[in-house]
Amino acid sequence: MSRFTSMSFLLLSGVGLLAACGEDKPAETGQPAAVQCPPGQIYDGRLCQTVGAPGATTAAPAGTVPPAGTAAPGATLPTAIPGLATTASGPTAQALDPTAAQAATQLITPLGAQHAPGAKPVGSAIAGNFQQGQTLEAQVQMNPGKCYTVVGVGLPPVTNLDISLVPALPIPGLPAATMAADNSVGSTAIVGDKPNCFKWAFPMSGMMKVVMTVSQGSGVAAAQVFEK
Numbered sequence: 001m002s003r004f005t006s007m008s009f010l011l012l013s014g015v016g017l018l019a020a021c022g023e024d025k026p027a028e029t030g031q032p033a034a035v036q037c038p039p040g041q042i043y044d045g046r047l048c049q050t051v052g053a054p055g056a057t058t059a060a061p062a063g064t065v066p067p068a069g070t071a072a073p074g075a076t077l078p079t080a081i082p083g084l085a086t087t088a089s090g091p092t093a094q095a096l097d098p099t100a101a102q103a104a105t106q107l108i109t110p111l112g113a114q115h116a117p118g119a120k121p122v123g124s125a126i127a128g129n130f131q132q133g134q135t136l137e138a139q140v141q142m143n144p145g146k147c148y149t150v151v152g153v154g155l156p157p158v159t160n161l162d163i164s165l166v167p168a169l170p171i172p173g174l175p176a177a178t179m180a181a182d183n184s185v186g187s188t189a190i191v192g193d194k195p196n197c198f199k200w201a202f203p204m205s206g207m208m209k210v211v212m213t214v215s216q217g218s219g220v221a222a223a224q225v226f227e228k
Helices: 003-024 098-115
Strands: 041-043 048-050 094-096 120-130 135-142 147-154 160-167 188-191 206-216 219-227
Touching: 094 098, 098 120, 098 147, 098 188, 098 219, 120 135, 120 206, 135 219, 147 160, 147 206, 160 188, 206 219
Parallel strands: none
Antiparallel strands: 041 048, 094 120, 120 219, 135 206, 147 188, 147 219, 160 206
């Protein structure tokens, strides 16, 4: 073999070795190499963590929604409907038989004729012995097409009696909505004063709740529902 041939053979062999070495080197893409974690662990971008371990983050499956009655993360459930008056009951007053509150119930008759002319009493009067801030509740059935007035009287030293009508079955999780209430300050309270009595607009009978509250003073108070 000539010297020229030997040198050519060595040169070609070197080029082949360089090409082979270049094939074994991984291509550089500029991205970090994938991290392989042991079974049961995930890579969080910094290190491998066991699934469910303290500090490990777990994402909710796609398409899931919070159970009914719960708020999504960062959200809050409503506590009341904006613009809707609500009634919050205070401590309960001592209920009295109407005959034990006769001095108050006797005053209701002339007031009923004045503020609900032509209306008839529904059931018996609601009466109680109140401390300031106490309430007393009673249910009354209301009928389609009928109009209702509630007349209440407090004996001295009661100086302010409040009466309101609320649904007997309030919406769960929300305060009882006030459907009607007196707007006066004093020992008497009238809900549905003439000519604007409270009309039951539903096509079937339903139950409403009369809520009496002595907000100022203390003593005996009574109320009567009238229907027309």
